[in-house]
Amino acid sequence: MSSSATLISQDVEDYNESENTDDLEQTLVLAAQDADARSNELQTDTSYREEVEEEVAQPEPQSTSSYKAKRKHEDEEPAPKHLKTNEGQAVGRTSEGYAKVVATHYNLLEEKGLDERSKSRIVYMRNFHNWIKSMLINEYLTKIKDGKKHNAPVRVLDMCCGKGGDLLKWRKGNITHLICSDIASVSLDQCRSRYNDMKERSSRERNGGNIYSIEYIAGDCSRVRLREKYTDPSMKLDLVSCQFAFHYSFESLPQAECMIRNASECLQPGGFFIGTIPDANDLIARARRADANTFGNDVYQVHFDCDVNKPPLFGAKYNFHLDGVVDCPEFLVHFPTLIKLARKYGLKFVKKEKFYDYYEQMKNEGRQLLINMKSLETYPPYDNTPLLGTDPGDYIHAEEFLKKEGKNGKIGTLSKSEWEASSLYMLFVFEKVKNTWNTDGTPVYDI
Numbered sequence: 416m417s418s419s420a421t422l423i424s425q426d427v428e429d430y431n432e433s434e435n436t437d438d439l440e441q442t443l444v445l446a447a448q449d450a451d452a453r454s455n456e457l458q459t460d461t462s463y464r465e466e467v468e469e470e471v472a473q474p475e476p477q478s479t480s481s482y483k484a485k486r487k488h489e490d491e492e493p494a495p496k497h498l499k500t501n502e503g504q505a506v507g508r509t510s511e512g513y514a515k516v517v518a519t520h521y522n523l524l525e526e527k528g529l530d531e532r533s534k535s536r537i538v539y540m541r542n543f544h545n546w547i548k549s550m551l552i553n554e555y556l557t558k559i560k561d562g563k564k565h566n567a568p569v570r571v572l573d574m575c576c577g578k579g580g581d582l583l584k585w586r587k588g589n590i591t592h593l594i595c596s597d598i599a600s601v602s603l604d605q606c607r608s609r610y611n612d613m614k615e616r617s618s619r620e621r622n623g624g625n626i627y628s629i630e631y632i633a634g635d636c637s638r639v640r641l642r643e644k645y646t647d648p649s650m651k652l653d654l655v656s657c658q659f660a661f662h663y664s665f666e667s668l669p670q671a672e673c674m675i676r677n678a679s680e681c682l683q684p685g686g687f688f689i690g691t692i693p694d695a696n697d698l699i700a701r702a703r704r705a706d707a708n709t710f711g712n713d714v715y716q717v718h719f720d721c722d723v724n725k726p727p728l729f730g731a732k733y734n735f736h737l738d739g740v741v742d743c744p745e746f747l748v749h750f751p752t753l754i755k756l757a758r759k760y761g762l763k764f765v766k767k768e769k770f771y772d773y774y775e776q777m778k779n780e781g782r783q784l785l786i787n788m789k790s791l792e793t794y795p796p797y798d799n800t801p802l803l804g805t806d807p808g809d810y811i812h813a814e815e816f817l818k819k820e821g822k823n824g825k826i827g828t829l830s831k832s833e834w835e836a837s838s839l840y841m842l843f844v845f846e847k848v849k850n851t852w853n854t855d856g857t858p859v860y861d862i
């Protein structure tokens with residue numbers, strides 16, 4: 416059995432077995448077609464890219480002085496008071512930018528049990544995104560292991576790990592050591608107890624206790640040099656993963672640079688930096704199409720706080736509300752700029768892909784996992800199971816697919832509202848390259 420197959424079949428054991436899924440045909444076909452049409456529209460909407468490409472061509476990313484001057488001025492603005500701590504203290508933008516707002520937002524998110532999570536309106540989309548992460552992590556861990564001797568250690572940095580939603584994936588991936596970092600200390604505490612529970616459970620298993628070691632770093636990955644905090648700062652990493660979080664660093668150029676340096680500097684040549692972010696082009700295109708700064712549907716809403724016709728390269732702020740999961744300031748990631756910055760730190764661009772394209776690519780390999788992670792909603796539903804989508808058009812694509820295929824069975828799908836939110840996201844992969852050294856001791860990367 417290949418290691419990828421092992422990962423999948425093991426993961427399956429940890430999710431509740433879905434009932435009656437044997438006859439389920441997993442499909443996002445029609446919803447994906449919708450998205451394809453939308454994506455074609457977006458492909459022609461290149462103005463965002465062209466404008467900003469021009470902008471980035473002027474200042475070199477490393478020249479931050481004028482940028483800093485601009486921010487100093489912005490820091491003098493009164494902070495929006497839209498968040499309160501448990502003690503009732505309002506939290507707004509500070510001289511540290513939005514770091515405190517983001518940290519407070521995540522610290523206040525309740526830890527919900529499986530039962531509670533399964534009642535969410537977006538449970539299938541969340542599971543689907545979890546499936547995407549599982550497939551991505553597995554794909555790159557497999558590549559890393561294929562290039563190593565049998566049983567050679569595999570070390571990973573989970574940057575912005577949150578409550579440790581990927582701990583189990585690292586276990587299934589059979590890694591040796593994990594560094595978990597996050598700005599939200601409460602989330603990191605939850606991550607710690609999840610790991611302890613997992614370790615405790617694994618020690619009771621028959622082959623007992625064989626689980627990766629772990630260290631935690633509470634801090635702002637866009638301002639703190641993580642390497643200095645590692646238990647062994649000379650440690651070489653094989654994989655850095657930053658899931659649903661890298662976009663927070665695009666608040667400013669120095670923050671983006673710091674985050675990329677953190678991602679790159681301890682990676683071995685041949686190691687990978689992988690992540691998932693909202694697609695800035697898609698966000699901008701949707702805002703322009705709506706001809707408004709606010710757009711969305713019943714599961715997600717985006718509100719832009721910047722000029723969508725001329726967004727800045729950094730600090731292009733919007734608020735993202737996703738059915739109670741995320742509701743805090745985020746920043747557009749201008750991808751050509753990311754590629755350029757990454758190159759400076761020895762990271763070669765490998766690929767970026769919309770979730771729906773990655774799904775198409777991986778759906779056969781990940782079919783069983785897709786079912787067992789309950790990543791798609793069954794349509795038509797089984798008796799007495801209400802559909803989660805309540806908008807009249809939420810399942811038209813599924814209906815039409817069944818009609819077109821002449822099928823009477825059941826398929827797995829996402830409601831149109833969830834699909835519209837999910838299709839905003841994309842994944843990215845960079846690879847660390849070998850370097851030579853300059854006479855002044857700085858690394859030179861041939862990218």
Ligand SMILES: C[S@@+](CC[C@H](N)C(=O)[O-])C[C@H]1O[C@@H](n2cnc3c(N)ncnc32)[C@H](O)[C@@H]1O
Nearest residue numbers: 521575576577580597598599635636658660663
């Ligand atoms: C949407 S959650 C994703 C958590 C986790 N990666 C996952 O996929 O389940 C985003 C996480 O990024 C963290 N975060 C945001 N900005 C950060 C920063 N500058 N430094 C470290 N963590 C940050 C938040 O605290 C939060 O835990």
